[in-house]
Amino acid sequence: MxxxxxxxxxxxxxxxxxxxxxxxxxxxYTRYVSLPEAEVRTADGTTEQVSLRDVVSGLRIEIDYFAPAAEFLCNTRTDAVSVRLWNETPAREEVFECFRS
CATH class of the missing domain: 4.10.910 (30s ribosomal protein s13; domain 2)
Incomplete structure (x- = not known):
């Protein structure tokens, strides 16, 4: 025994x-992961911060939201030229160009 x-x-x-x-x-699941912040740059050079809480329906630490969120914003915003995403925890920043066909 x-x-x-x-x-x-x-x-x-x-x-x-x-x-x-x-x-x-x-x-x-003990690590804290924050939801990325997003900023859309438009054709006229202005930037607009976008809340990913309106795009993502739940935070899961094993999912990398950067590329899918950028693709979604590029596809739904016709005026978008690029999307910048950054995260505090873990620290990360990436810029995605929006290509139009």
Missing amino acids: SVAAGMMMLGPMLAAGGEGPQRFGWHM
Whole structure:
């Protein structure tokens, strides 16, 4: 009986000592991830900040929202020339050009 109890305690203790939050790891959902902020640059050079809360219906840490959100904004905004997205946690910034065919 004590061997089984020891094994039940040893498994989580070993897993908790890992590198930290990783996909499908012990700490997968312990990392704070913020929703990216977006800014659309139009053909006349003006910029407009867009709330991705109107675009994304729920925050999941394993999803990379940058490319899909930029594609959506480029496709739905006919005046968009580029979309800049940035994130505080984890720190990241990217600019996507909107190409029209």
